[in-house]
Amino acid sequence: MTLYFDSAATSFPKPPPVIEAVTAALSSLMGNPGRSPGRAVERELFRTREAIAALFGIRQSARIVFTLNATSAINMALFGLLREGDRVITTSMEHNAVVRPLVRLRETRGISVEIVRGSDEGFIDPSDIARALDRPARLIVMNHASNVCGAWNEIAEVGRIAHEHDCLFMLDASQSAGVIPIDVERDRIDLMACSGHKNLLGPSGTGICYLAPGIDIDPLIFGGTGSASDRETMPEVLPERFEAGTLNFHGLIGLGAAARFIMETGIQTIFDAEIALAKEMRDRFSMIGGLEIAGPVSSGNRLPVFPIRCPGQDPAMLGNLLDELGIMTRTGLHCAPWAHRTIGTYPLGAVRISAGFLTPPEHIEMLGRTLETAVERLRA
Amino acid sequence: MNTVEAMAVVLFESVHDSLRAEDILERARLTYRAIVKPRELGSDCGVAIRLKIEDIPFFMDLVSDRSIQVKGIFHQVDGEWRQMQPPVGG
Numbered sequence: 046m047t048l049y050f051d052s053a054a055t056s057f058p059k060p061p062p063v064i065e066a067v068t069a070a071l072s073s074l075m076g077n078p079g080r081s082p083g084r085a086v087e088r089e090l091f092r093t094r095e096a097i098a099a100l101f102g103i104r105q106s107a108r109i110v111f112t113l114n115a116t117s118a119i120n121m122a123l124f125g126l127l128r129e130g131d132r133v134i135t136t137s138m139e140h141n142a143v144v145r146p147l148v149r150l151r152e153t154r155g156i157s158v159e160i161v162r163g164s165d166e167g168f169i170d171p172s173d174i175a176r177a178l179d180r181p182a183r184l185i186v187m188n189h190a191s192n193v194c195g196a197w198n199e200i201a202e203v204g205r206i207a208h209e210h211d212c213l214f215m216l217d218a219s220q221s222a223g224v225i226p227i228d229v230e231r232d233r234i235d236l237m238a239c240s241g242h243k244n245l246l247g248p249s250g251t252g253i254c255y256l257a258p259g260i261d262i263d264p265l266i267f268g269g270t271g272s273a274s275d276r277e278t279m280p281e282v283l284p285e286r287f288e289a290g291t292l293n294f295h296g297l298i299g300l301g302a303a304a305r306f307i308m309e310t311g312i313q314t315i316f317d318a319e320i321a322l323a324k325e326m327r328d329r330f331s332m333i334g335g336l337e338i339a340g341p342v343s344s345g346n347r348l349p350v351f352p353i354r355c356p357g358q359d360p361a362m363l364g365n366l367l368d369e370l371g372i373m374t375r376t377g378l379h380c381a382p383w384a385h386r387t388i389g390t391y392p393l394g395a396v397r398i399s400a401g402f403l404t405p406p407e408h409i410e411m412l413g414r415t416l417e418t419a420v421e422r423l424r425a
Numbered sequence: 426m427n428t429v430e431a432m433a434v435v436l437f438e439s440v441h442d443s444l445r446a447e448d449i450l451e452r453a454r455l456t457y458r459a460i461v462k463p464r465e466l467g468s469d470c471g472v473a474i475r476l477k478i479e480d481i482p483f484f485m486d487l488v489s490d491r492s493i494q495v496k497g498i499f500h501q502v503d504g505e506w507r508q509m510q511p512p513v514g515g
Contacts, residue, residue, distance in 0.1 A: 091444040282439035
Protein backbone atom coordinates (compact mmCIF):
# COMPACT_ATOMS: atom_id res chain seq x y z
CA MET A 46 0.00 0.00 0.00
CA THR A 47 1.28 3.44 -0.90
CA LEU A 48 0.27 6.51 1.06
CA TYR A 49 0.21 9.71 -0.95
CA PHE A 50 1.83 12.76 0.65
CA ASP A 51 2.76 14.85 -2.37
CA SER A 52 -0.36 17.00 -2.57
CA ALA A 53 1.67 20.17 -3.07
CA ALA A 54 2.78 18.71 -6.41
CA THR A 55 -0.67 17.52 -7.40
CA SER A 56 -3.73 16.64 -5.38
CA PHE A 57 -4.78 13.05 -4.95
CA PRO A 58 -7.37 11.61 -4.78
CA LYS A 59 -9.66 13.71 -6.97
CA PRO A 60 -13.32 14.22 -5.98
CA PRO A 61 -15.67 11.65 -7.58
CA PRO A 62 -17.59 14.36 -9.53
CA VAL A 63 -14.32 15.31 -11.27
CA ILE A 64 -13.67 11.72 -12.34
CA GLU A 65 -17.27 11.38 -13.50
CA ALA A 66 -17.16 14.65 -15.48
CA VAL A 67 -13.93 13.77 -17.28
CA THR A 68 -15.12 10.24 -17.98
CA ALA A 69 -18.41 11.54 -19.39
CA ALA A 70 -16.58 14.10 -21.52
CA LEU A 71 -14.20 11.50 -22.91
CA SER A 72 -16.92 8.97 -23.58
CA SER A 73 -19.80 11.00 -24.89
CA LEU A 74 -18.98 14.65 -25.56
CA MET A 75 -18.49 15.35 -29.24
CA GLY A 76 -16.76 18.31 -30.78
CA ASN A 77 -13.99 20.84 -30.41
CA PRO A 78 -14.62 24.22 -28.79
CA GLY A 79 -15.25 26.91 -31.39
CA ARG A 80 -14.69 24.53 -34.26
CA SER A 81 -17.62 22.13 -34.36
CA PRO A 82 -21.33 22.43 -35.07
CA GLY A 83 -23.40 22.34 -31.92
CA ARG A 84 -21.99 23.95 -28.85
CA ALA A 85 -21.97 21.28 -26.17
CA VAL A 86 -18.25 21.69 -25.53
CA GLU A 87 -18.41 25.49 -25.45
CA ARG A 88 -21.27 25.35 -23.02
CA GLU A 89 -19.35 23.04 -20.72
CA LEU A 90 -16.30 25.33 -20.85
CA PHE A 91 -18.58 28.27 -20.14
CA ARG A 92 -19.85 26.43 -17.05
CA THR A 93 -16.27 25.90 -15.91
CA ARG A 94 -15.47 29.58 -16.42
CA GLU A 95 -18.56 30.60 -14.47
CA ALA A 96 -17.72 28.20 -11.62
CA ILE A 97 -14.15 29.52 -11.39
CA ALA A 98 -15.48 33.08 -11.48
CA ALA A 99 -17.86 32.35 -8.61
CA LEU A 100 -15.06 30.82 -6.57
CA PHE A 101 -12.86 33.92 -6.78
CA GLY A 102 -15.48 36.68 -6.86
CA ILE A 103 -14.75 37.45 -10.52
CA ARG A 104 -17.60 39.42 -12.09
CA GLN A 105 -16.69 38.87 -15.74
CA SER A 106 -15.86 35.25 -16.40
CA ALA A 107 -14.52 36.24 -19.83
CA ARG A 108 -11.50 37.64 -17.94
CA ILE A 109 -10.54 34.06 -17.01
CA VAL A 110 -8.17 32.55 -19.56
CA PHE A 111 -7.67 28.80 -19.60
CA THR A 112 -4.06 27.66 -19.65
CA LEU A 113 -2.16 24.41 -19.40
CA ASN A 114 -1.00 25.04 -15.85
CA ALA A 115 0.11 27.84 -13.55
CA THR A 116 3.49 28.09 -15.28
CA SER A 117 1.94 28.85 -18.65
CA ALA A 118 -0.41 31.34 -16.96
CA ILE A 119 2.50 33.11 -15.27
CA ASN A 120 4.49 33.23 -18.52
CA MET A 121 1.47 34.58 -20.35
CA ALA A 122 1.02 37.32 -17.77
CA LEU A 123 4.66 38.35 -17.27
CA PHE A 124 5.75 38.21 -20.91
CA GLY A 125 2.52 39.85 -22.00
CA LEU A 126 2.68 42.68 -19.48
CA LEU A 127 6.27 43.69 -18.83
CA ARG A 128 8.12 46.17 -21.01
CA GLU A 129 11.64 47.49 -21.36
CA GLY A 130 12.71 49.22 -18.17
CA ASP A 131 9.82 48.08 -15.97
CA ARG A 132 10.60 47.62 -12.29
CA VAL A 133 9.18 44.50 -10.65
CA ILE A 134 9.00 43.59 -7.00
CA THR A 135 8.92 39.93 -6.07
CA THR A 136 9.85 37.83 -3.05
CA SER A 137 12.49 35.33 -2.06
CA MET A 138 9.79 32.67 -1.64
CA GLU A 139 8.92 32.34 -5.30
CA HIS A 140 8.80 29.19 -7.38
CA ASN A 141 10.90 28.95 -10.53
CA ALA A 142 7.67 29.46 -12.48
CA VAL A 143 8.02 33.12 -11.46
CA VAL A 144 11.79 33.32 -11.02
CA ARG A 145 12.80 32.05 -14.46
CA PRO A 146 10.46 34.27 -16.51
CA LEU A 147 11.61 37.30 -14.48
CA VAL A 148 15.28 36.45 -14.99
CA ARG A 149 14.67 35.96 -18.70
CA LEU A 150 12.86 39.29 -18.92
CA ARG A 151 15.71 40.96 -17.07
CA GLU A 152 18.11 39.59 -19.69
CA THR A 153 15.99 40.29 -22.76
CA ARG A 154 13.90 43.34 -21.89
CA GLY A 155 16.02 45.02 -19.27
CA ILE A 156 13.44 44.90 -16.52
CA SER A 157 14.75 45.35 -13.00
CA VAL A 158 13.76 42.93 -10.28
CA GLU A 159 13.82 43.70 -6.58
CA ILE A 160 13.54 40.74 -4.26
CA VAL A 161 11.84 41.21 -0.90
CA ARG A 162 13.29 38.69 1.49
CA GLY A 163 10.96 36.42 3.44
CA SER A 164 11.46 35.50 7.09
CA ASP A 165 13.17 32.30 8.23
CA GLU A 166 9.68 30.83 8.53
CA GLY A 167 8.85 31.75 4.95
CA PHE A 168 6.53 34.72 5.53
CA ILE A 169 6.54 38.00 3.66
CA ASP A 170 6.10 41.16 5.71
CA PRO A 171 3.85 43.55 3.75
CA SER A 172 5.76 46.51 5.24
CA ASP A 173 8.88 45.24 3.44
CA ILE A 174 6.93 45.41 0.19
CA ALA A 175 5.82 48.94 1.04
CA ARG A 176 9.48 49.87 1.61
CA ALA A 177 10.44 48.41 -1.76
CA LEU A 178 7.86 50.72 -3.29
CA ASP A 179 9.82 53.80 -2.24
CA ARG A 180 10.54 53.99 -5.95
CA PRO A 181 7.81 53.41 -8.56
CA ALA A 182 7.27 49.84 -9.73
CA ARG A 183 5.05 48.41 -12.43
CA LEU A 184 4.25 45.12 -10.74
CA ILE A 185 4.35 43.15 -7.52
CA VAL A 186 4.31 39.42 -8.18
CA MET A 187 4.29 36.93 -5.33
CA ASN A 188 2.81 33.65 -4.28
CA HIS A 189 -0.02 33.34 -1.81
CA ALA A 190 1.31 30.17 -0.19
CA SER A 191 4.72 28.54 -0.41
CA ASN A 192 5.03 25.24 -2.24
CA VAL A 193 8.06 24.49 -0.08
CA CYS A 194 6.82 25.10 3.46
CA GLY A 195 3.11 25.99 3.25
CA ALA A 196 3.57 29.49 4.74
CA TRP A 197 0.77 31.71 3.49
CA ASN A 198 0.48 35.46 3.51
CA GLU A 199 -2.37 37.90 4.04
CA ILE A 200 -2.57 39.23 0.52
CA ALA A 201 -5.30 41.84 0.94
CA GLU A 202 -2.74 44.06 2.68
CA VAL A 203 -0.31 43.62 -0.22
CA GLY A 204 -3.08 44.44 -2.70
CA ARG A 205 -3.90 47.60 -0.78
CA ILE A 206 -0.24 48.68 -0.65
CA ALA A 207 0.19 47.99 -4.37
CA HIS A 208 -2.77 50.16 -5.31
CA GLU A 209 -1.77 52.96 -2.97
CA HIS A 210 1.49 53.06 -4.92
CA ASP A 211 -0.18 52.80 -8.34
CA CYS A 212 1.44 49.41 -8.86
CA LEU A 213 -0.18 46.28 -10.28
CA PHE A 214 -0.55 43.21 -8.06
CA MET A 215 -0.14 39.72 -9.50
CA LEU A 216 -0.81 36.68 -7.36
CA ASP A 217 0.57 33.21 -7.92
CA ALA A 218 -2.23 31.23 -6.27
CA SER A 219 -0.91 27.82 -7.32
CA GLN A 220 -0.89 26.45 -3.78
CA SER A 221 -3.73 28.45 -2.28
CA ALA A 222 -6.53 28.39 -4.85
CA GLY A 223 -9.17 25.99 -3.59
CA VAL A 224 -8.06 26.25 0.04
CA ILE A 225 -7.64 29.87 1.08
CA PRO A 226 -10.58 32.15 0.27
CA ILE A 227 -9.62 34.56 -2.51
CA ASP A 228 -11.74 37.48 -3.68
CA VAL A 229 -10.07 39.34 -6.51
CA GLU A 230 -11.84 42.59 -5.70
CA ARG A 231 -11.40 42.51 -1.93
CA ASP A 232 -7.76 41.46 -2.35
CA ARG A 233 -7.18 44.01 -5.14
CA ILE A 234 -5.71 41.43 -7.51
CA ASP A 235 -4.92 42.61 -11.04
CA LEU A 236 -3.53 39.36 -12.41
CA MET A 237 -3.72 35.87 -10.97
CA ALA A 238 -2.31 32.52 -12.03
CA CYS A 239 -3.49 29.17 -10.70
CA SER A 240 -2.91 25.58 -11.52
CA GLY A 241 -6.03 23.45 -11.82
CA HIS A 242 -4.59 20.19 -10.53
CA LYS A 243 -3.39 21.15 -7.07
CA ASN A 244 -5.85 22.34 -4.43
CA LEU A 245 -8.43 23.21 -7.09
CA LEU A 246 -8.68 19.39 -7.29
CA GLY A 247 -8.97 19.26 -11.08
CA PRO A 248 -7.05 17.22 -13.66
CA SER A 249 -3.48 18.02 -14.71
CA GLY A 250 -3.04 20.06 -17.87
CA THR A 251 -5.38 22.75 -16.59
CA GLY A 252 -4.75 26.22 -15.22
CA ILE A 253 -6.11 29.73 -15.35
CA CYS A 254 -4.86 33.25 -15.79
CA TYR A 255 -7.17 35.99 -14.53
CA LEU A 256 -6.83 39.51 -15.92
CA ALA A 257 -8.76 42.24 -14.12
CA PRO A 258 -10.83 44.64 -16.22
CA GLY A 259 -8.50 47.22 -17.74
CA ILE A 260 -5.44 44.95 -17.75
CA ASP A 261 -4.34 44.82 -21.35
CA ILE A 262 -1.47 42.51 -22.23
CA ASP A 263 -0.06 41.03 -25.41
CA PRO A 264 -0.79 37.41 -26.28
CA LEU A 265 2.08 34.96 -25.95
CA ILE A 266 0.56 32.25 -28.15
CA PHE A 267 -0.87 32.98 -31.58
CA GLY A 268 -3.10 30.81 -33.73
CA GLY A 269 -6.62 29.65 -34.41
CA THR A 270 -9.36 30.49 -31.96
CA GLY A 271 -12.40 29.29 -33.87
CA SER A 272 -13.51 32.90 -34.16
CA ALA A 273 -12.72 35.95 -36.31
CA SER A 274 -11.03 33.56 -38.74
CA ASP A 275 -11.01 36.11 -41.55
CA ARG A 276 -8.40 38.11 -39.61
CA GLU A 277 -4.68 37.44 -39.54
CA THR A 278 -4.36 38.83 -36.04
CA MET A 279 -5.63 37.58 -32.72
CA PRO A 280 -9.14 38.68 -31.68
CA GLU A 281 -9.29 41.60 -29.27
CA VAL A 282 -11.95 40.00 -27.09
CA LEU A 283 -11.27 37.78 -24.12
CA PRO A 284 -10.86 34.92 -23.54
CA GLU A 285 -10.17 34.05 -27.19
CA ARG A 286 -7.34 36.57 -27.40
CA PHE A 287 -5.25 34.29 -25.21
CA GLU A 288 -6.64 30.86 -26.07
CA ALA A 289 -5.16 29.95 -29.46
CA GLY A 290 -5.18 26.24 -30.21
CA THR A 291 -7.43 23.50 -28.94
CA LEU A 292 -7.86 23.63 -25.21
CA ASN A 293 -7.58 20.63 -22.92
CA PHE A 294 -11.33 20.69 -22.73
CA HIS A 295 -11.72 17.24 -21.21
CA GLY A 296 -9.54 18.38 -18.34
CA LEU A 297 -11.21 21.78 -18.09
CA ILE A 298 -14.63 20.16 -17.82
CA GLY A 299 -13.18 18.22 -14.89
CA LEU A 300 -11.87 21.48 -13.46
CA GLY A 301 -15.39 22.90 -13.60
CA ALA A 302 -16.70 19.91 -11.66
CA ALA A 303 -13.88 20.44 -9.15
CA ALA A 304 -14.73 24.14 -8.70
CA ARG A 305 -18.38 23.26 -8.12
CA PHE A 306 -17.32 20.58 -5.61
CA ILE A 307 -15.30 23.19 -3.72
CA MET A 308 -18.19 25.68 -3.75
CA GLU A 309 -20.64 23.05 -2.53
CA THR A 310 -18.25 21.88 0.19
CA GLY A 311 -17.47 25.47 1.17
CA ILE A 312 -14.08 27.10 0.86
CA GLN A 313 -14.11 28.02 4.54
CA THR A 314 -14.79 24.39 5.48
CA ILE A 315 -11.83 23.29 3.36
CA PHE A 316 -9.62 26.01 4.79
CA ASP A 317 -10.48 25.12 8.41
CA ALA A 318 -9.88 21.43 7.67
CA GLU A 319 -6.47 22.07 6.13
CA ILE A 320 -5.34 24.34 8.96
CA ALA A 321 -6.40 21.63 11.45
CA LEU A 322 -4.59 19.04 9.35
CA ALA A 323 -1.42 21.14 9.37
CA LYS A 324 -1.61 21.39 13.15
CA GLU A 325 -2.12 17.66 13.54
CA MET A 326 0.81 16.89 11.25
CA ARG A 327 3.05 19.35 13.03
CA ASP A 328 2.10 17.89 16.43
CA ARG A 329 2.90 14.38 15.23
CA PHE A 330 6.19 15.37 13.60
CA SER A 331 7.25 17.30 16.70
CA MET A 332 7.07 14.10 18.75
CA ILE A 333 9.68 12.42 16.56
CA GLY A 334 13.17 12.97 17.97
CA GLY A 335 15.87 13.74 15.45
CA LEU A 336 13.52 15.27 12.90
CA GLU A 337 13.94 18.88 11.86
CA ILE A 338 10.92 20.77 10.53
CA ALA A 339 11.54 23.93 8.52
CA GLY A 340 9.08 26.71 7.81
CA PRO A 341 6.39 28.23 10.04
CA VAL A 342 6.55 27.47 13.74
CA SER A 343 2.85 28.01 14.43
CA SER A 344 0.10 26.33 12.42
CA GLY A 345 -2.30 29.23 11.87
CA ASN A 346 -0.67 30.49 8.70
CA ARG A 347 0.53 27.17 7.37
CA LEU A 348 -1.02 24.83 4.87
CA PRO A 349 -0.19 21.13 5.42
CA VAL A 350 3.17 21.31 3.64
CA PHE A 351 6.27 20.34 5.63
CA PRO A 352 9.92 20.33 4.57
CA ILE A 353 11.61 17.90 6.95
CA ARG A 354 15.17 16.67 7.39
CA CYS A 355 17.34 14.62 9.70
CA PRO A 356 20.15 16.97 10.70
CA GLY A 357 23.50 16.09 9.19
CA GLN A 358 22.02 13.73 6.61
CA ASP A 359 21.24 14.03 2.94
CA PRO A 360 17.44 14.40 2.69
CA ALA A 361 17.57 11.95 -0.21
CA MET A 362 18.32 9.19 2.34
CA LEU A 363 15.11 9.91 4.22
CA GLY A 364 13.12 10.39 1.01
CA ASN A 365 14.30 7.09 -0.43
CA LEU A 366 13.61 5.24 2.79
CA LEU A 367 10.09 6.65 2.98
CA ASP A 368 9.57 5.59 -0.61
CA GLU A 369 10.63 2.04 0.31
CA LEU A 370 8.20 2.15 3.23
CA GLY A 371 5.34 3.17 0.96
CA ILE A 372 5.15 6.92 1.58
CA MET A 373 5.13 9.11 -1.53
CA THR A 374 6.84 12.45 -0.89
CA ARG A 375 9.03 14.83 -2.88
CA THR A 376 12.70 15.33 -2.08
CA GLY A 377 14.97 18.11 -3.27
CA LEU A 378 14.51 21.80 -3.96
CA HIS A 379 10.91 21.64 -5.25
CA CYS A 380 11.67 24.03 -8.12
CA ALA A 381 12.10 26.77 -5.54
CA PRO A 382 15.78 27.29 -4.65
CA TRP A 383 15.11 30.86 -3.51
CA ALA A 384 12.56 29.63 -0.99
CA HIS A 385 14.92 26.94 0.34
CA ARG A 386 17.64 29.58 0.76
CA THR A 387 15.18 31.73 2.69
CA ILE A 388 14.16 29.05 5.17
CA GLY A 389 17.69 27.65 5.51
CA THR A 390 17.38 24.34 3.68
CA TYR A 391 19.56 25.15 0.66
CA PRO A 392 21.43 23.49 -1.08
CA LEU A 393 20.42 20.01 0.02
CA GLY A 394 16.74 20.79 0.14
CA ALA A 395 14.36 18.68 2.18
CA VAL A 396 11.81 15.92 2.08
CA ARG A 397 8.51 17.65 1.52
CA ILE A 398 5.49 15.98 3.06
CA SER A 399 2.24 17.55 1.90
CA ALA A 400 -1.37 16.61 2.41
CA GLY A 401 -4.69 17.98 1.24
CA PHE A 402 -8.40 18.15 1.94
CA LEU A 403 -9.03 14.66 0.56
CA THR A 404 -6.11 12.95 2.27
CA PRO A 405 -7.70 10.11 4.28
CA PRO A 406 -7.42 11.00 8.01
CA GLU A 407 -6.18 7.52 8.91
CA HIS A 408 -3.22 8.03 6.59
CA ILE A 409 -1.91 10.80 8.85
CA GLU A 410 -1.51 8.42 11.77
CA MET A 411 0.11 5.81 9.53
CA LEU A 412 2.46 8.48 8.19
CA GLY A 413 3.48 9.44 11.72
CA ARG A 414 4.34 5.87 12.65
CA THR A 415 6.22 5.21 9.41
CA LEU A 416 8.17 8.44 9.73
CA GLU A 417 9.20 7.52 13.24
CA THR A 418 10.43 4.14 11.99
CA ALA A 419 12.34 5.77 9.15
CA VAL A 420 14.09 8.29 11.39
CA GLU A 421 15.03 5.57 13.88
CA ARG A 422 16.57 3.51 11.07
CA LEU A 423 18.56 6.44 9.77
CA ARG A 424 19.90 7.25 13.22
CA ALA A 425 20.84 3.63 13.94
CA MET B 426 -43.62 36.56 -44.23
CA ASN B 427 -42.77 32.87 -44.17
CA THR B 428 -41.45 30.83 -41.23
CA VAL B 429 -37.80 31.64 -41.93
CA GLU B 430 -38.55 35.34 -42.09
CA ALA B 431 -40.22 35.16 -38.67
CA MET B 432 -36.85 34.33 -37.18
CA ALA B 433 -34.13 36.76 -36.19
CA VAL B 434 -30.39 36.21 -36.00
CA VAL B 435 -28.44 37.80 -33.16
CA LEU B 436 -24.73 38.47 -33.55
CA PHE B 437 -22.38 39.05 -30.62
CA GLU B 438 -19.06 40.77 -30.14
CA SER B 439 -17.53 37.59 -28.69
CA VAL B 440 -18.12 33.88 -28.45
CA HIS B 441 -18.19 34.29 -24.68
CA ASP B 442 -21.04 36.79 -24.87
CA SER B 443 -23.01 34.44 -27.13
CA LEU B 444 -22.56 31.69 -24.52
CA ARG B 445 -23.76 34.02 -21.79
CA ALA B 446 -26.77 34.85 -23.93
CA GLU B 447 -27.48 31.16 -24.43
CA ASP B 448 -27.32 30.66 -20.69
CA ILE B 449 -29.86 33.44 -20.19
CA LEU B 450 -32.12 32.10 -22.93
CA GLU B 451 -32.11 28.64 -21.39
CA ARG B 452 -32.94 29.97 -17.96
CA ALA B 453 -35.78 32.00 -19.49
CA ARG B 454 -36.94 28.90 -21.38
CA LEU B 455 -36.95 30.73 -24.69
CA THR B 456 -36.64 28.63 -27.82
CA TYR B 457 -33.41 29.37 -29.69
CA ARG B 458 -30.72 27.70 -31.72
CA ALA B 459 -27.00 28.38 -31.94
CA ILE B 460 -26.17 28.53 -35.63
CA VAL B 461 -23.17 29.19 -37.81
CA LYS B 462 -23.31 32.85 -38.75
CA PRO B 463 -24.67 33.32 -42.29
CA ARG B 464 -21.84 34.40 -44.60
CA GLU B 465 -23.73 37.49 -45.70
CA LEU B 466 -23.48 38.77 -42.13
CA GLY B 467 -19.72 38.49 -41.92
CA SER B 468 -16.84 36.33 -43.00
CA ASP B 469 -15.43 35.51 -39.58
CA CYS B 470 -17.08 32.07 -39.15
CA GLY B 471 -18.55 33.08 -35.83
CA VAL B 472 -21.57 31.71 -34.06
CA ALA B 473 -24.94 33.41 -33.94
CA ILE B 474 -28.18 32.72 -32.15
CA ARG B 475 -31.46 32.35 -33.99
CA LEU B 476 -34.71 33.02 -32.20
CA LYS B 477 -38.25 34.15 -32.93
CA ILE B 478 -38.67 37.78 -33.86
CA GLU B 479 -41.50 38.07 -31.35
CA ASP B 480 -39.06 37.08 -28.57
CA ILE B 481 -36.51 39.79 -29.44
CA PRO B 482 -37.89 42.52 -27.12
CA PHE B 483 -37.92 40.10 -24.18
CA PHE B 484 -34.44 38.88 -25.12
CA MET B 485 -33.12 42.44 -25.24
CA ASP B 486 -34.58 43.12 -21.79
CA LEU B 487 -32.81 40.03 -20.48
CA VAL B 488 -29.37 40.87 -21.88
CA SER B 489 -29.44 44.65 -21.54
CA ASP B 490 -28.40 44.80 -17.89
CA ARG B 491 -25.78 42.06 -18.15
CA SER B 492 -23.26 43.94 -20.26
CA ILE B 493 -23.59 41.45 -23.10
CA GLN B 494 -22.44 43.12 -26.29
CA VAL B 495 -24.88 42.49 -29.11
CA LYS B 496 -23.30 43.29 -32.45
CA GLY B 497 -26.60 43.45 -34.24
CA ILE B 498 -29.90 41.68 -34.82
CA PHE B 499 -30.90 40.77 -38.37
CA HIS B 500 -33.82 39.22 -40.17
CA GLN B 501 -34.52 38.30 -43.75
CA VAL B 502 -36.96 40.24 -45.89
CA ASP B 503 -37.43 38.93 -49.42
CA GLY B 504 -34.21 36.97 -49.09
CA GLU B 505 -32.17 40.01 -48.01
CA TRP B 506 -30.68 40.42 -44.54
CA ARG B 507 -31.82 43.60 -42.81
CA GLN B 508 -30.70 44.97 -39.51
CA MET B 509 -33.52 45.13 -36.97
CA GLN B 510 -31.50 46.38 -34.05
CA PRO B 511 -28.23 48.30 -33.94
CA PRO B 512 -25.33 47.23 -31.68
CA VAL B 513 -26.04 47.51 -27.97
CA GLY B 514 -24.33 46.77 -24.71
CA GLY B 515 -20.79 47.17 -23.64
